[in-house]
Amino acid sequence: MFGDTSQVDPARFREVLGQYPTGVVVVTAVDAAGEPIGMTVGSFTSVSLDPPLVAFLPSQSSSSWRALRESGDAFCINVLGSGQEDLCRAVAMRKTDKFAGFDLRESPAGNPVIDGAVVWIDCVTEQVYPGGDHDIVLGRVLDLDHGSPDQPLLFFRGGYGSFTPLSLASGDTELLSHLGEIDLGRPHMESLANGFDTEVTAIVLVNDEMVLAASAGRTDIAVAPTRVGQRLPFMPPIGSCFAAWGDSALREAWVRSVADSLDSEQVDVLRRVPDLVRERGYAVALGHQAGAHLELVATRINAGDPDVSTTSMRDAFFKALDHYNQLGDLDDVELRSLSAPVFDANGRVAYMLTMWGRGDRVTSDELRGRADALCATAAAASRAILDR
Numbered sequence: 496m497f498g499d500t501s502q503v504d505p506a507r508f509r510e511v512l513g514q515y516p517t518g519v520v521v522v523t524a525v526d527a528a529g530e531p532i533g534m535t536v537g538s539f540t541s542v543s544l545d546p547p548l549v550a551f552l553p554s555q556s557s558s559s560w561r562a563l564r565e566s567g568d569a570f571c572i573n574v575l576g577s578g579q580e581d582l583c584r585a586v587a588m589r590k591t592d593k594f595a596g597f598d599l600r601e602s603p604a605g606n607p608v609i610d611g612a613v614v615w616i617d618c619v620t621e622q623v624y625p626g627g628d629h630d631i632v633l634g635r636v637l638d639l640d641h642g643s644p645d646q647p648l649l650f651f652r653g654g655y656g657s658f659t660p661l662s663l664a665s666g667d668t669e670l671l672s673h674l675g676e677i678d679l680g681r682p683h684m685e686s687l688a689n690g691f692d693t694e695v696t697a698i699v700l701v702n703d704e705m706v707l708a709a710s711a712g713r714t715d716i717a718v719a720p721t722r723v724g725q726r727l728p729f730m731p732p733i734g735s736c737f738a739a740w741g742d743s744a745l746r747e748a749w750v751r752s753v754a755d756s757l758d759s760e761q762v763d764v765l766r767r768v769p770d771l772v773r774e775r776g777y778a779v780a781l782g783h784q785a786g787a788h789l790e791l792v793a794t795r796i797n798a799g800d801p802d803v804s805t806t807s808m809r810d811a812f813f814k815a816l817d818h819y820n821q822l823g824d825l826d827d828v829e830l831r832s833l834s835a836p837v838f839d840a841n842g843r844v845a846y847m848l849t850m851w852g853r854g855d856r857v858t859s860d861e862l863r864g865r866a867d868a869l870c871a872t873a874a875a876a877s878r879a880i881l882d883r
């Protein structure tokens with residue numbers, strides 16, 4: 496009923512097991528002459544919390560493992576960062592002087608810690624068990640810490656890589672498909688930006704994030720040197736065009752992302768915004784200060800600034816709520832931005848075009864003039880997608 500296990504071809508074993516990804520560690524120690532020694536290992540795992548134990552599985556035929564074993568009981572696990580492929584290969588191949596050209600420091604237990612490793616773990620050998628042609632080395636953890644904030648290096652199907660969250664990976668494919676649509680509308684974006692001496696941007700919705708994917712022209716009110724690449728949560732007050740022309744689930748997701756922090760009256764007002772935007776044909780944001788603050792916080796979050804939390808971003812969004820999509824005729828206002836949807840061939844919003852203000856006040860006639868030009872541009876960009 497079961498196959499003969501001796502029939503498993505080693506090449507097939509390697510190939511099939513290669514479908515399982517691993518991280519990569521370098522096990523380091525110091526030899527009798529005081530020189531650093533090491534071995535590249537994928538078969539590393541945590542084993543037990545109490546007592547704290549980890550393990551790795553070296554080949555019994557490995558000269559590196561023999562050297563580690565002869566050096567004594569102490570060793571250090573260095574989890575390599577995604578930029579350390581060179582070091583990983585050097586340690587796996589070189590027989591001597593494996594760390595030439597790489598920086599090391601000393602761990603509390605006196606083992607070599609590799610500069611740039613994302614984690615180091617000082618261990619003492621607890622037990623070595625035979626496991627076929629490999630050994631199973633159980634190490635008791637003495638001390639451990641984070642090192643570099645980099646992503647860890649991953650090994651999969653014979654190649655090296657790093658981790659990307661699924662949401663981002665699928666989002667990137669979606670983003671790419673929208674970039675082609677935006678490119679078709681680029682001449683229209685540019686003539687609008689030139690005509691009004693301002694900046695026009697194209698924003699796509701990818702999963703629950705809005706990504707600023709392209710820009711034409713300039714405006715003095717921009718906070719960052721370029722807005723392209725900025726990612727913002729799909730959360731009121733921004734992104735109302737996607738909610739206005741999206742299906743009911745998308746509208747609901749947009750409202751629900753902030754509903755917990757609002758009272759019921761504010762939620763009611765917010766629920767009416769998508770219909771208002773649809774009636775007008777465009778979204779309006781007023782007030783330079785609130786908008787600039789929101790953009791500054793978003794820019795700093797995008798740049799990985801550790802001093803800016805997502806809570807401060809939510810605060811900035813709430814402060815800006817009243818400045819977006821106000822009812823009634825808007826006259827003598829600080830126009831921050833106007834946004835209109837560009838549709839794909841299926842009638843869904845492909846991207847949102849935003850025409851930025853120039854830092855001045857505008858009359859209702861001026862506002863309507865700019866909005867008409869924006870909507871005409873968005874319609875031309877939609878036609879460009881339909882005609883391609």
Ligand SMILES: Cc1cc2nc3c(=O)[nH]c(=O)nc-3n(C[C@H](O)[C@H](O)[C@H](O)COP(=O)(O)O)c2cc1C
Pocket residue numbers: 519534535536537538539552553554555556557558559560583584586587588589590650
């Ligand atoms: C990504 C990677 C993972 C590896 N994982 C292991 C492992 O888990 N166990 C092992 O014995 N060798 C592993 N090796 C091979 C050793 O690092 C080393 O190349 C091999 O032992 C060479 O033999 P030597 O120790 O006699 O120089 C790995 C190599 C690479 C590049």
